[in-house]
Amino acid sequence: MTLTPDVDSVQDTYTRDGVVLLKNILSNHWLKKLRLAVDSEVQKGDRYFAYKNMREKSGTFQDYCLNSDVGQRVxxxxxxxxxxxxYDQIFAKEPGTKTQTGWHTDQPYWPVAGPIMTIWIALDPVDADNGALEFIRGSHAWGAKYRPFKTDQLGAFTHYLEKDNPDYVDMPDFEKDREIYEIVHFDRMEPGDALAFDGMTVHSAMGNRTTTRRRRGYAIRFAVKGAIYEPRDEVTEWLHDSSLKPGAPFREGRFPVIFGS
Ligand SMILES: O=C(O)CCC(=O)C(=O)O
Structure with missing residues (x-):
């Protein structure tokens, strides 16, 4: 049975825009469990996006990734x-985290080429005041590969990686030229709503300007048919898997198939 209402139109939007809103994909059971799991993780007090790959340890994150319907939805x-x-990652932009997360694409940071998708699940209501994500509509289809870069504790640009790799171009100043791009965000996400976005879609996240409203996001990165393993030394060595040959389908080994075959 198909889980996604109006799946044809959702697929069309995703293909055209590189991002689509999926309403209410979490049961209350998972919402409660994921919130608790996130809160226990962020007690470590690390920087806001440093909590990642929790799914490789047993516990709620692994249970959700392996045993929920999220793989079918993707x-x-x-x-x-x-x-x-x-892998999975927490983005807890707490009240008062005013910094805007820099514009970036995700895929250049990971050892993978071809189609990949993030599911970013809101665990709190999210809007423009407390850190909505912004996307440049259709940018995944531009064919541009933007150079990965390092950021400071709050997600702002510090310096480029892979400076000599000719496959990449430096990231334009999208923020300065906002008016020439079609920048979109979703006015209001409810807890349990999710964004599905392509690994090549240019995006950023607003600051959380509120003093009281948390903004906990739980993001999971997935590969789908056509994705291949492409390890590069300067990025995400922690995601390398020597059991996969470069060019092999991005599945098996550390990257289990969680839905289909
Ligand atoms: O949630 C955020 O603040 C940023 C999320 C993001 O950039 C991502 O999931 O790639």
Missing amino acids: AEVADSPWTSLI
Whole structure:
């Protein structure tokens, strides 16, 4: 049974815009469990996006990734016969975290080429006041590969990685030229709503300007049909897997197929 309402139009939007809103994908059971799991993780007091790959340890994150319906939802949105798991990450932008997360694309940071998708799940109501994500509509289809870069504790640009790799171009100043791009955000996400976005979609996140409203996001990165393993030394060595040959389908080994075959 298909889980995604109006799946054809969701697929069309995702293909055209590189991002689509999925309403209410979490049961109350998972919402409660994920909130608790996030809160216990962020007690470590690390920087706001440093909590990652929790799914490799047993516990709620692993249970959700392996045993919920999220893999099927990804396959439906991407129209793929299978979904494999790359890694997961918490983005807890707490009240008063005013810094805007710099514009970036995700895929250049990971050892993968081809179609990948993030599911970013809101665990609190999210709007423009407490840190909504912003996207440049259709940018995933531009064919541009933007150089990965390092950021400071709050997510602002510090310096580029892979400076000599000719496959990449420096990131334009999208913020300065906002008016020439089609920048979109979703006015209001409810807890349990999710954004599905392509690994090449240019995006950022607003600051949390409120003094009281938390903004906990739980993001999971997935590969789908057509994704291949492409390790590069300067980025995400922590995601390398020597059991996969470069160019092999991005599945198996550390990246289990969680839906389909
Ligand atoms: O949630 C955020 O603040 C940023 C999320 C993000 O950039 C991502 O999921 O790639």
